[in-house]
Amino acid sequence: MESTGSVGEAPGGTRVLVVGGGIAGLGAAQRLCGHSAFPHLRVLEATARAGGRIRSERCFGGVVEVGAHWIHGPSRGNPVFQLAAEYGLLGEKELSEENQLVETGGHVGLPSVSYANSGASVSLQLVAEMATLFYGLIDQTREFLHAAETPVPSVGEYLKKEIGQHVAGWTEDEETRKLKLAVLNSFFNLECCVSGTHSMDLVALAPFGEYTVLPGLDCTFSKGYQGLTNCMMAALPEDTVVFEKPVKTIHWNGSFQEAAFPGETFPVSVECEDGDRFPAHHVIVTVPLGFLKEHLDTFFDPPLPAEKAEAIRKIGFGTNNKIFLEFEEPFWEPDCQLIQLVWEDTSPLEDAAPELQDAWFRKLIGFVVLPAFASVHVLCGFIAGLESEFMETLSDEEVLLCLTQVLQRVTAPDPVCGGSHTSHVLLHDARGSAVGMEGGRPPPQSVGPAGAAVQAEALAGPSLLCSTRVGGDFSLA
DSSP: OOOSSOOOOOTTOOEEEEEOOBHHHHHHHHHHHTOTTOOEEEEEOSSSSSBTTOOEEEETTEEEESSOOOBSSOSTTOHHHHHHHHTTOSOHHHHSHHHHHOOOTTOOOOOSEEEETTSOBOOHHHHHHHHHHHHHHHHHHGGGTTOSOOSSSBHHHHHHHHHHHHHTTOOSOHHHHHHHHHHHHHHHHHHHHHHTOSOGGGSBSTTGGGSOOOOSOOBOOTTOTHHHHHHHHHTSOTTOEEOSOOEEEEEOSSOBOOTTSTTOOBSEEEEETTSOEEEESEEEEOOOHHHHHHHHHHHEESOOOHHHHHHHHHSOBOOEEEEEEEESSOSSOTTOOEEEEEOTTOOTTSOOOOOHHHHGGGGOOEEEEOOOBTTBEEEEEEEEHHHHHHHHTSOHHHHHHHHHHHHHHHTTTSOOOOSOOEEEEEEEEOOOOOBOOSOSSOOOOOOSOSSEEEEEEEEESSEEEEEEOOSOOBOOO
16 A cells, blocks of 8 residues: 555655564565565564464364464465475475375365264265265356356355256155255355355355365365464564554555654554554555454545445455364274264255254364374364354353264264363454355344354363364355
8 A cells, every 4th residue: 555646765765564464464574575675664463473364272282273274275386385385394295296286176075974963874975976966066156257147146046056956857765865965055064164154145156266276185284384474474584573563544645754754754654553653655454354344444544445445345254163172082983084964954955044042053064183182182173154153152161062962963872972071261353264255145144243252171071172263265255
């Protein structure tokens, strides 16, 4: 951000401010700090830490990702992968040519096991059949990117229309047909997490193909994603980042003078919440979209051009949550990677809307099995949308009790969870998950606190950590 008028050579050198110390802000600072044209560079970060929505924490005897989890498409075209490789943060397998060439189509892998709410295991052959159908249709939705018009407004409507035509040709018995639809509904829930939306009906069909799918088998950081931003921080000159310096207003397109810089005039002056002001010739704004939405009317003076303000207002912003469950002994097989949950009375072709307090857990896609930490065994669940926001209003004890009952139910007749649970609660404001763009149906009324999340570290029995997802995949909702 700079003045629309021309700015001559600054007497003391060009001053650049970066607002926000997440990976975008650190990346911008890293790119500029080695450039002789920008001798004066500062990053203003509102909190006491860098990294933003990349946040790794020591829990359950190891490292868990409270925020960003995977490198999606880890290959040469991925700048995150390139940085991680440069800093030596990835293993031999992740760096191998074979891993980089795997074509996933941007789709999540098949589950290792699939449990129905009746306690029966779902045939993995049936799950694979429905995955082929679902992901094939998802691939078709990307083909409308440059189309003059689309058959329906949203991705969800397109998927349901096509699935309805396939269902008409199914020849199995009624029970099998219902189970197939229930499995498909589970894939819809999964895609809601991937796209960071409450419903795929909110995801616009026309621009859905803008997301670029890169080759490579998704990988993680063995010592935590935050190692990447820590390395980026270490590469910056000392004192480049100013912590606990929340910005109140960016005054731009003006002519500002500061006593500390006699004789100089600056087109931008950044005012912080504590009253401090930082003059600049250029400002790079990297704050989260949720923050921009909440503070749009006061964050820029003068206001942003109408088209930019309108874009910020229209871009959707969904909620995802991670839920970590710790077990003394695993009930899953040693090679299990993903546990799918299927609710047999659900269907993507039915617009059932049960009360959130009675059915929020049905939006849970299942659990990713995390690498074992010594003798500790941890599952990571994912849930998106209004159900995710409703979960944030519950206590950690309520969430743990509910999910324990769910796991007991789906793994019947051999219940897997039990014991007492004592915890302490830490609330944090995480303002965000994934990004979306308006174009589908109008979003329903939101419930629950925006961005607040619950973390709970258990002291005994099955334990729980819930966190608002603070990273995210791209979506167009």
